[in-house]
Amino acid sequence: MSVQQIPIEQPLLEVRNLKKYFPVTNSLGKVTGHVQAVNDVSFNMKKGETYGLVGESGCGKSTTGRTVLRLIEPTEGETIYKGENIYQLKGRKLMDMRRELQMVFQDPYSSLNPRKRIGHILEETLKIHRIGSKQERMDRVMDMLNKVGFQSEQYFRYPHEFSGGQRQRIGIARALMVDPSLIICDEPVSALDVSIQSQVLNLLEEIQDEFNLAYLFVSHDLSVVRHIADRIGVMYLGQMVEEAPTDELFAQPLHPYTKALLSAVPLPNPMIKRERITLKGEVPSPINPPSGCVFHTRCPHATEICKKNVPVKRNVAPNHAVACHLYE
């Protein structure tokens, strides 16, 4: 795609022009429109990198994560992993992809089967991929339990005997069982209390170093994403409006939406008084998104051109891309 950049390293994962439209039906089952949940999103991820995908609810960040993993089939676009489009994989190769790309979910309560022992939940992943003998599988599960901070005897406990933070650690252990190279973390700490949140974030960082993992970290919490991500993509209404390395994004946000988003986060520090950019109105419906730039209905800098032309995401600095007419 980009000719001017010479890739030093082949990206681990490349998402190209991903689109996902969900049909909307009326009460008679007739399709009356489409929710444009993800609308032409592209980005790539390097080995061992944490890519943060941020935005508010309904911006399509979770759908993007799920579509990358092919839990949802895309409407258009491709995701290249190891040189192959994962939407065309079948059989053995599909299973390999399913092994190497794992996911950690938001809700620590519904993401573990209440009728199964913790050990069996972790072992199931190995069984699905037919890895190891019974004894080997058990040993691996025990090792993994120790790694995420449990004692071996927790093997026989049921999920309801654990707290939210502990369950989330089990969810992480499940994803780690089969040596993945990339884990999609869908709001992994939003359901947790602050003190527990820090435990889980630290664990994610530790295992990242140990296993050389890449994370696609989907979250609405900017301070969490700032802490963990190397690069960040900001999404609004199904589109990626800005993409930059973390420090640069926070030091110098360019897109008006990113600016507003950053200024809206309440800081846990009463000494800092900031100028807050309050956005007017509400996020428009993704069934019928605004023409031109999707943000123009709420943008304090919108001009005529914003209503007509869709801004293209372009690099304004080597790693800093923004989709906004102000920077053309």
Place this chain on the structure above:
Amino acid sequence: METKLLEVKNLKTHFNTERGRVTAVDGVFFTVHAGETVGVVGESGCGKSVTAESILRLLDEKSTEYEGEILYKGKNLLTSTINEMQAVRGNDISMIFQDPMSSLNPVYTVGNQIVESIMLHQNVNKKEAYEKAIEMLRLTGIPSPEKRIHEYPHELSGGMRQRVMIAMALSCQPKLLIADEPTTALDVTTQSQILDLINELKVKFNMGTVMITHDLGVVAEVCTKVVVMYLGQVIEESDVRSLFSSPYHPYTDGLLKSIPQLTGDRSKKLHVIEGKVPTLHQVPKGCRFAPRCAFANEKCHDEMPELVQADTSRKVRCWHYKEIFQAGEESPYVSAADSY
């Protein structure tokens, strides 16, 4: 002298459950003055929501027992009759809840619900109530309220519903507003709109506000005074600035350090409070935070500290706060503020 609106004195709330008696709130003290926002902050299970519900006595009367005093303008709400309570609820003290969807009745229009609550407490006819409802909706920043008033809750977005809830809560111009996690279910940009709104209306009506939240950011933005709770007890009470710059209680300190920051060094590992909050069935007999506290000694494990006056505007429940505070390193918050 500002008027003392609400005074909670040693509130204890007990539940009788299948598994025995449980004390969800065990020693809560705080005072709210007119025009002041008091933040009640703590993690899930610390009893902050139960405290809010106890103030209005919204808990099941059969299985709940209260102790202590909740004085509203000097009158103890815990000894009031049901009728007196109903006159207070919604009229003098209003409450808004976390989930704006389930706190609105889906089968009535938002207008119907606001009008109902106005007519319940005020001597007005239906037409006046409608006009009042439209005025309240306009006040909360809902565009074209004449139209919106006829819509059903599901036709509104989360932020709009929370505005409706606020409009309803404020329709009788209460003296005291209890907001139980009012922005937790909302996005950040909507959250900042709602917080601004609450602040604005607070000044306009000179209301006292109790802001129940787990988000220290929200506390720092809107509160003047903070009460920190842990396992049913108030463990620290302070004005907001002192709390963030120099927390006395080790739990408050740990909590502040464990949140990722939007400014400053981000490569540092996050602080972790070891262990987890015990359940209410196994409350430690000494200081409740002792099993997780790095400074705990024998005394902490054996004897429960009382909430004591630490200096003029601050109270703390810790045996060692003086030593810890003097020995403790500079809080990162002061330096972060300087460098900003």
Place this chain on the structure above:
Amino acid sequence: MQTTVVREQELSNVKSHIKKERRQLLIRRFLSNKLAVTGSIIIVIILLFTFAGPLFASHDPYELEAKQRLLEPSAAHIFGTDNYGRDLFSRVAHGAKVSIGVGFFVAIITSILGMIIGLYAAYYRSLDNILMRLCDGLMAFPAILLAIAIMAALGPRVENVIIALSIVFTPYVARTVRSSALVIKEQTYIEALKAQGAGATRIIWVNIAPNVISPLVVQATFIFADSIITEAALSFLGAGIPAPAPSWGNLLYDGKMVIFNAWWMTVFPGIAIMLTVFGLNLFGDGLRDLLDPHNNKAKK
């Protein structure tokens, strides 16, 4: 190698300890549930009566004694005798085996069939329409009429009563299973399994099935009770267990003709049916409370 053995030994100790803990908790919860305890006491009494009753019955349930017709309850015949002079106590006791046996087998068969149909209907949307419309069709007939029609087609035999009642009741079980399975299917852990590449069989049988067992067991208890009633009704109408075999329904049928002369012929089998059904329903209600996870939490 040595360490692995030690570790395994340790772990199996832990496992048995945890199991014991869990069992004790379950027993405690069961004992604190009045409905379940009362229900199971009644059921135990009925079962004792079913299996031990015939031993105490000094008379053959089929033995005709013309001289002893329609005797009132007395020391010799504690439930009295019927219009052929057969001992009513021994007929009720033997009938219990037939009636309860029918209920039991119907409960088992409908559970298995209903589970399979319900799970697959929930998992595959294309199957759902076909299977559920089939169930709707069956459920559109009043249970008793459908049972009579099937009996008419199959002929009067005990096995056929079981088949007929199973056909009648399976749709109810399938519906229960399906609705629970639909909820489970939307849980995140099912999505997690799909993300890991798990196939449909693993998801359905290893992960969804154990979660629908509790509502299924509760439903099976009610089906048990319903089958006893429906069998009685079938036999009472003459479309059930063929005479002279004693079933509670047949006994009622016999009693019908002499209801004004011999109250005991209808009262005793009636009480037997009522007690059994009452016990089963109590037990089912208690079980539902026990197994419902919402009741496990401390009530506020």
